[in-house]
Amino acid sequence: MLQRLIAAVLSVLGLAAIAFGVGSATLWRAEDTLVASARPSADGTLVATAPGVLELGGGAVTVAAEAVGGTKVVLAIGKEPDVAGWVGSDAHTLLTGLADGGTLSTRAVEGTGPAAPDAADAPDEAPVEDGAQAPAPAPAPEPTPAPDPDGSDLWVQQATGETTAELTWTPEPGRWTLLAAGVGEGAQAPVVRLSWPQTVTTPWLVPGLVVGGLLLVTGLVLGARAWRRGRGPAGPSTWHPVDTGATPVVVASGSAPLADTAASGVRALTPGPQPTSDERPTVVLTRRQLREAAAAAAAATPAATRPRLPLRFRAQAGGPASAAPESTPPEVAPREAAPPGSAARTNDALQQDALQHGAPRDDARGSAERRSDAFLPAATEPVRAADQRRGTGSSATTPQPVAPQPAPARPSRTAAAPTSVGRRGTLPEGAPSSAPSRPDAPRTPPVAGSGAAGPGSSSTAPAGSRADAWRRAWGVPGATGAEQGAPGPAEAPDQGAAAERHRSGDGPGDGPGDGRGAGDPERRGKDS
């Protein structure tokens, strides 16, 4: 969630940066010309610039003047002393600089000479810094004609026009100033506009694009990753180890109904042993597994008794018995070739042991399984499970509801077992067996051998110590089912586990016909 948020923020920032960069080069790009104008603020007909004003824009300046009264306009550029000398003591407006982006600041200069006696009389506004003021008040009609700078030898450049005039001045070293004059009858000082071409740079365009692009890409990448993680198929990486004290509890509650049917005492027993029996800290169950387990359990519960059949069958048959159901002709051949793995062999060996000795086998089994797990996670057993399933039918599946929860598995089993067989037998045994785990396990099996249900439950309990836990982790309730009926407690869990594994293995693609899975039954058959 946080990652997505960060990704979104980064993307938005990136877009904003890009937008800013582009905008700075287009929307907010400065004008190509710097234009400033000024209305005369003083009496008289003359407007002059202070030295340096013409060079404000840095480049060639284009001067345009428009006569306020529609009279002749003269623009002239000369050396500062020349312009000043020509203006002399006449009232005039001095352009002193930029007031803001588009306005020239002006200063009204009072006329002191005899040339502009009227202007001198008029109350003159003190230096006005606002060029955009109202046009100069119409000066009192002057007795003398407005001075005409047109054609003076002083100017180095000049433009004259009716009502408007324009010239372009390329800066030269020195102090040059502009004189603009309205000439003629009733002439007023003209409005002067100066414009400079300016080189407009876009310093934010490239940085904006680069930074924005980086941010955007980063944001998108992060977002894509987060999205894929959220949506994509759960890969192996999604198998997080989960410390689920909770999971078992949940299932326990789910399985409770089953347990309820059994004696309340059973329940009491189960909770106790569970924690003790589970020595390993983590029980790994994916939701899917949970789901499957639940579904299987739902499907299988009615057929809880079935497992007995195969198990019993096996038990009765002893070694050889197993061969009958397990050996499926077609599967045999390939499997043998496949499982040369030592683990498989050890498994077989252990199995044999288990068959013969019962308890020890189980224990060994557990370890063997553990080992085999390392190499062949679900491969070896599933096949068997499949076979058994066929043979056993749903017996393997029945326990499943129990399986998902490592601890609860037992109660369910116990529950199932007692219900079907006899509570008492199971109860005492189940309790001890679960607590001591392995050590107890061996004891019970022999008993189990005699009593179908009782021993079965007990046998599973010991297996539960590790192997059972593992099974539970894999949601293998089958063990219980198998155990119940199974004379060989060792095998029962195996089958159950196998069944489960097989189921879980479906996802990965391990078919029931998998080489290894097939190999096991065969071997068993041989063993037996």
Next chain:
Amino acid sequence: MDRTTRTRRRAAAWAAVAALVLSACAPTLPEPQPADVPAVPPPAVTPAQAERVLDAVGATLTTADAALSTDGLDARLSGPALASRTAEYAVTSATAGAKGLTPVPTSAQTLVVPNTQEWPRVQLVVTEQPDDLSSPRLLVLQQASPRSQYMLWGWARLLPGVQMPATATADVGSTPLPPDAAGLVVAPADVASQYADLLTNGDASAFASVFAGPDSFRQGLLTGREPLAQVAAQASGTFSEISTAVPDQTFALSTADGGAIVVAAMTTTSSLTFSGATLPLPPELAAVSGGALAPGSELRSSLGVTYSDVVAFYVPPAGVQAPVEVLGAEHIRTSVTGA
């Protein structure tokens, strides 16, 4: 208290930082940054301007010369030049062109431009040689006030064999000197009067030693006096010729060696009295009489002739044992009186 001051200080610091940052962001309005006022004023006119002025003068002259009319002549001519040209038009008109106009070329060979910001401004121009192969003219252009134009104040023919003193180039400008400028052999204001005295009194003048040996202009004047002196002698009359400097019509520009070129206006008046004889008045004299004397009329007692003179001198710097040299002069009859 301590804490508040500290917070205030911190706030102030942050404010300052913010202000700096923000001001850095704000677009700065360009400020006028005029070039420094030069320690030495630049030339009053650029070569282009000088050329334009000369062209204007030339155009005015050409127009007026063609019409032999003084109309519009005062737009570009003033002082001795205007007076001389006006007289010449009259003479030329009266003589039907027999007595021609003094050629005044306006193409510059050398410019001597003042580096001043004051008025009046005077610049000197050495022109190319005129078409009649007479000596180049030294034109004197004056701008009396800012709103007036450069006027051709006067011209002088460079005397034969004269070497113009070295002057600063037009893009540097020559310093105009006041009439009483020190550091010269003779103050500019006194040069013309002393030379006038020399012209009037000849070698008897106290200032004979100031000027280099008899220059061609002076010699020409002296030779011009002889016929008139003879007439006076024959007709029991008198003849006198007096030169005087025109006050306040002296301009000086420094030269490269610290001396000065001084241009001054003078007036030369010739007075001839006679008795027992008649003098037929030639048309060129009658033309400048202002209509007082009819062409061909006979004078019985006196003749007065006034000349307008423009003389250019080279005045060496003080401490140099060198005489003042006459560079050029113009001597044009501007009025005649008689009886």
